[in-house]
Amino acid sequence: MTDPLTGRNALLKGSCFCGSVTYVIFAPPVLSAYCHCTNCQRLNACPCVHTIHFEESDFEWTHNEPHSELLDFYNNPLKPYKRRIRCKRCGVGVTSHNSNTRRVSVWAAGLERDSEGTILNWDVAKPTAHIFYGTHVLAANDELGKWEGYEGKSNRLG
Ligand SMILES: [Zn+2]
Ligand SMILES: [Zn+2]
Numbered sequence: 001m002t003d004p005l006t007g008r009n010a011l012l013k014g015s016c017f018c019g020s021v022t023y024v025i026f027a028p029p030v031l032s033a034y035c036h037c038t039n040c041q042r043l044n045a046c047p048c049v050h051t052i053h054f055e056e057s058d059f060e061w062t063h064n065e066p067h068s069e070l071l072d073f074y075n076n077p078l079k080p081y082k083r084r085i086r087c088k089r090c091g092v093g094v095t096s097h098n099s100n101t102r103r104v105s106v107w108a109a110g111l112e113r114d115s116e117g118t119i120l121n122w123d124v125a126k127p128t129a130h131i132f133y134g135t136h137v138l139a140a141n142d143e144l145g146k147w148e149g150y151e152g153k154s155n156r157l158g
Contacts, residue, residue: 001013001024001062003024003026003060006026008026008027009026010024010025010026011025011026011027011028011121011124012024012025012106012111012112012120012121012124012125013025013062013111013112013120014094014106014110014111014112015094015110015112016086016087016089016090016092016094016110017087017090017092017110018087018089018090018092020063020065020070020087020089020090021061021063021070021071021087021094022061022062022063023059023060023061023062023094023095023106024059024060024062025054025058025059025060025106026058026059026060027054027055027058028124029052029053029054029124029125030053030054030055030103031051031052031053031150031151032050032051032052032053032108032125032126032127032128033050033051033127033128033129033130033131033151034048034049034050034051034127034129034130034131034140034144035048035049035050035051035131035132036048036130036131036132036133036134036135036136036137036138037131037132037135038135039076039078039079040132041135041137043076043084043093044093044107047136047137047138048130048136048137048138049107049109050107050108050109050127051105051106051107051108052105052106052107052108052125053103053104053105054103054104054105054106055102055103055104056097056102056103056104059095059104059106069088070087070088070089071085071086071087071088072085072086072087072088073085073086074086081098081099081100082096082097082098082099083096083097083099084096085097092110093107094106094107094110108125108127111125127144128144128145128151129144129145129146129147129151130144130145130146130147131147131149131150131151131154132147132148132149133146133147133148133157133158134148134157145158146158
């Protein structure tokens with residue numbers, strides 16, 4: 001898919017579980033990591049999430065139905081500048097928007113895959129670190145760095 005405004009090609013595509021809500025991303029991420037923070041754990045009911053951050057200008061919705069029919073919002077009271085967006089039909093969170101940084105987060109589990117289950121364009125999407133690892137509940141035995149906060153901006157734990 002090509003961005004009609006800029007002519008750029010989509011690098012990544014994603015959707016909610018039922019496929020009603022869809023989006024594309026036109027540029028490589030500014031951050032791609034496994035996040036072990038307690039907000040991600042509780043909001044996603046998972047031990048950690050693979051989160052990927054993009055500039056909001058590189059993200060575009062591609063579903064045709066009006067947002068009011070499809071999208072639900074939740075503003076995290078602990079971080080009111082962060083708005084989570086989920087599908088009204090299947091209830092799955094698809095993105096989070098940070099109005100301070102003007103960035104969008106998506107979760108890699110929602111990205112388009114091939115028939116083997118591998119995320120398309122994995123080299124673009126793949127994580128570079130484990131972040132907020134101090135609160136991990138699932139130990140990671142891989143080669144990626146483990147950081148107390150953000151990668152390169154906090155203490156390295158492993
Ligand atoms: Zn859905
Ligand atoms: Zn997190």
